[in-house]
Structures are given as structure tokens and as C-alpha cells.
Amino acid sequence: MFAVSLALFLFCIFVREGGQDQSGPEIQMDQQEIQVSIAADDAALLQGVTATDRKDGDVTDSLVVESISNFIEKGRRKVSIVAFDSDNHITRAEREIVYTDYTSPVFTLDSPLRFSIDAENLTEGLHAQDCLDGDITSKIQMSFQDSYSYGTAGQYQVNYSVANSAGDVKNLPVTVEFYDPSQESQIPSLTLNQYMINLSVGEGFDPWGYLDSVTVNHFQYVKEEDGILHGSIAEDILDPSAVQIENPVDVNTPGVYEVVYSVYDEEGVQGSVRLIVSVNG
The missing domain is CATH 2.60.40.10 (Immunoglobulins)
Incomplete structure (x- = not known):
């Protein structure tokens, strides 16, 4: 009797599970790679993408942009796209985007890279602007390429660098001069x-x-x-x-x-x- 009951129980589970849709939507794209502006919104990134589900039919409205990768190469990124059905099954797909108007971060400078020997802020006057992130001055990093002794006047080779949210790094290798204020007027x-x-x-x-x-x-x-x-x-x-x-x-x-x-x-x-x-x- 126990064996018969167990078999009947398993059969009911099989029938119940078999009646449910276990597959997620299918995502189709008319182009695997598209060209877009840096100002493109999610709708532009989803252009030409549709999704259909065996149970629900057209679920294109469920499509969302899940994430955008760092640059694969300058101006080129991968977009992860997700579709859902009514059973909360999820399907992912990727396409590549190429920016038509991307430019790397740009440095600007308000004043000479000359600092008093006791200066602490060695990025003063230097700014960085990015077409994706706007003002990224706060992300500027500096490293000495020469050995530097604090408080010693002279000229030193340094590298300023800044990166945007897509991983594009801009370097600025320059000479920085340190001077003694007591001798500046001469x-x-x-x-x-x-x-x-x-x-x-x-x-x-x-x-x-x-x-x-x-x-x-x-x-x-x-x-x-x-x-x-x-x-x-x-x-x-x-x-x-x-x-x-x-x-x-x-x-x-x-x-x-x-x-x-x-x-x-x-x-x-x-x-x-x-x-x-x-x-x-």
C-alpha cells in the first residue's frame, strides 16, 4: 500500500510540474552590434531587440538593460539585456555598442605646474572633464617618476592620471617645478x-x-x-x-x-x- 501511495504522489508531482512552463523567454536582436551616441538611453540600447515566451507570447515590454561593461576597447562596450516572463523566468543576452561621439577624458590647467616647496596640494589648478561622467577632477591621481625629497626645490617628472567610469585612463606626463618662496622675487x-x-x-x-x-x-x-x-x-x-x-x-x-x-x-x-x-x- 505504501509503494502504491508513493507512486501516486510522484505521479501527481510529475503532472503538476509538467504542466508548468520551465523555460525563459527567447531574446532576438536584429543587430548584434549597434552604433549609438554617448547620450543614448536604455530605449536606444534596446533598439531592434524583442523577446517572446512559449507561454506568455510577446514579452518585449519586459526587456531591461541590466548592465554596461567597461570598455572592451576605446568606445566599445558590452550591454547585458534581460527579459522576464510571468513565472519570473529570466533570460540574458549581450550585444555590443560602439559610441559614435566618444572622446577620452580631457585635462585642463588654470596655472603653471609650479609649487612652493612646502605645498601639499599638487593637483591645484588641474582639472579633468569627461564626456560620460562630467567633471572628474576629484579622481585625478599623481605619481612621481623621479625620486623626490620633500622641501627640495627643482624640477621633477610626474604623471597625472584620471579614469572615467568606463575604465578609460588618460595620462598626463609632465614636469613639475618646486620653488623656494624666499627666492621667488629675484x-x-x-x-x-x-x-x-x-x-x-x-x-x-x-x-x-x-x-x-x-x-x-x-x-x-x-x-x-x-x-x-x-x-x-x-x-x-x-x-x-x-x-x-x-x-x-x-x-x-x-x-x-x-x-x-x-x-x-x-x-x-x-x-x-x-x-x-x-x-x-
Whole structure:
């Protein structure tokens, strides 16, 4: 009797389970890879995707974007798509998206990368903007490429880096100068109208156009609309040859370059400033 009851019980379970839908929806895509803008919403990412279920029929309305991967390569990501049926069965599928208008994070600079020997904030004046995440200045990291002794004046090679939420890392290898404030007033100085510029490959570049003023031998010379450095007296002009410009920029080759502007006073003391030029491919 027990064996008969057990067999009947198992048969009832089989009939009950067999009557239920155990499979999830099927997801179909008209394209495995699509091109979209960085501003694309979930509806755009689901364009051309449908879902059908053996029991429920069309369940396209259940489709959702579950996640978007980091970049597989620059501008290309994987999207995980999920569909549900009325029995809460889940099916996943992936498609790749390629951004049509993606650009890597961009650094900008408000002031020269010159700091007092006792400075603590070595990212001051440096900002980073990203087309996906907006302002990512707070994510900037810095590492010394040279050995650095705190409180020692001099020039050091450093690398600033920043990453966006998709894993794209932008590096900025540059020279940082540390100075002794007690000696600063004795050194000639130069100012620029910009301290970092971003160029496209092949874009024109004239370093003289970024020089703003020169202070040397206790006189200040300001560049006016005629491109000449004028002193406070109308006839007082600084010979352009007094400003030496080291310009290694190759606008046809992507990379980070430093243009060095220098001037010497009557005693041979040098003052300099750097313009960082990022040629972006």
C-alpha cells in the first residue's frame, strides 16, 4: 500500500510540474552590434531587440538593460539585456555598442605646474572633464617618476592620471617645478594666457600666441594686440629674441609635449614657464 501511495504522489508531482512552463523567454536582436551616441538611453540600447515566451507570447515590454561593461576597447562596450516572463523566468543576452561621439577624458590647467616647496596640494589648478561622467577632477591621481625629497626645490617628472567610469585612463606626463618662496622675487617671470591646450592632429600651433607678459630686470612687458611686448613707457619694447622658446611639438603625432619659455635678467638668472600641449589623435 505504501509503494502504491508513493507512486501516486510522484505521479501527481510529475503532472503538476509538467504542466508548468520551465523555460525563459527567447531574446532576438536584429543587430548584434549597434552604433549609438554617448547620450543614448536604455530605449536606444534596446533598439531592434524583442523577446517572446512559449507561454506568455510577446514579452518585449519586459526587456531591461541590466548592465554596461567597461570598455572592451576605446568606445566599445558590452550591454547585458534581460527579459522576464510571468513565472519570473529570466533570460540574458549581450550585444555590443560602439559610441559614435566618444572622446577620452580631457585635462585642463588654470596655472603653471609650479609649487612652493612646502605645498601639499599638487593637483591645484588641474582639472579633468569627461564626456560620460562630467567633471572628474576629484579622481585625478599623481605619481612621481623621479625620486623626490620633500622641501627640495627643482624640477621633477610626474604623471597625472584620471579614469572615467568606463575604465578609460588618460595620462598626463609632465614636469613639475618646486620653488623656494624666499627666492621667488629675484627670478624673472613669464605668464601665459593658457597653460595647457588640447590640439587635434594636424591643427596649427604658434607658441608665441600664448605668451602674455614678461617681467625681467624689475620691468614688466605685456604683449599687446600687435604681438609686441610693451613696457609701461610707450617706447619701451622687449626684443622678441629675449624670450627663448623651446618648442618640441609635432602636431602630426599624438602625445603630450612641453613648450618652455625662458628669459634671462642682466645677471644671467633664468626664469621660465611651461605650456603643456596635448595632441589628441
